[in-house]
Amino acid sequence: MSGLDSRVLLAPEDGSLGPLLRLADDRLGAAAGYGRHAHADVDVVAVVLAGSLRHAWGREAVLGAGDVAVLRAGRGLEHDEVAGTGGAHVVQAYLRAADPGALPAHDVLLRPTGWVDLGRPDARLWVGDAGADVPPGLRVLVRDGEVTVAPGDGPVEGPAAVLVWQLDAARPAWAD
Numbered sequence: 238m239s240g241l242d243s244r245v246l247l248a249p250e251d252g253s254l255g256p257l258l259r260l261a262d263d264r265l266g267a268a269a270g271y272g273r274h275a276h277a278d279v280d281v282v283a284v285v286l287a288g289s290l291r292h293a294w295g296r297e298a299v300l301g302a303g304d305v306a307v308l309r310a311g312r313g314l315e316h317d318e319v320a321g322t323g324g325a326h327v328v329q330a331y332l333r334a335a336d337p338g339a340l341p342a343h344d345v346l347l348r349p350t351g352w353v354d355l356g357r358p359d360a361r362l363w364v365g366d367a368g369a370d371v372p373p374g375l376r377v378l379v380r381d382g383e384v385t386v387a388p389g390d391g392p393v394e395g396p397a398a399v400l401v402w403q404l405d406a407a408r409p410a411w412a413d
Contacts, residue, residue: 240269246328246377246386254375255404256359259331262384265290270319276310278337282330282355282362283308284400286379289321294343303348305364307355311339328377328384328400332360359405367395375402 247260258279265271265288283290283306290300292308294316300306308316311334318327335357346353353362363372373390377400393399 241265241271244384246384253406255406256332256335256357257330257375257402257404258333259329260377260386260402261329261331263325263327263329265318265320265325265327267320267322267324269324270317273315273317275313275315276308277313278334279310280332280334280355280357281308281310282306282332283318284328284364286326286328286384286398287382288323288325290325290327291319291321292343292345293317293319294341298343298345300345301348303364305346305349305353305362307344307346307353309336309339309342309356310334311336311341314341326382328379330362330402332357335359361403363399363401363403365399367393367397367399371399372401372403375404376400377402 242264244262246262285300285302285304287302292298292306350365353364355362369392371393376389377386379398
């Protein structure tokens with residue numbers, strides 16, 4: 238594979254998933270990137286499933302498999318993300334900014350498990366493996382490199398990596 242292959246998993250434009258604007262399954266070939274681009278008024282949460290990804294903004298960070306990056310674009314920034322020599326497989330969630338007027342910020346969490354602190358009351362992310370203790374919510378399952386998404390409750394049969402989004406799905410003011 239060369240370049241970028243991005244598959245939109247969800248893009249609720251009606252506010253039905255609260256702050257969630259888009260969920261994408263991105264695969265980048267070796268040294269491929271998204272290209273320098275701008276964001277404003279959005280928080281982007283990237284979970285690296287395989288390979289590595291270099292985030293070029295502020296203090297550059299290299300993320301490996303299992304790492305989670307939280308980019309808070311606030312009032313605006315320009316950046317790029319470029320895959321390492323082995324490419325990268327990334328699930329990215331785009332959320333309405335929790336604090337649109339804030340200064341941009343970028344946090345990297347190295348291989349977190351369990352609940353990830355996103356610093357916002359309307360969205361939570363859980364990262365883990367299939368099993369009996371997977372919490373309910375919008376579940377992103379990764380099996381043999383294939384990514385699926387659906388609401389769920391109860392155990393998840395393995396093997397699979399699991400991301401669970403719990404979202405305040407109350408209709409946001411911007412959707413009216």
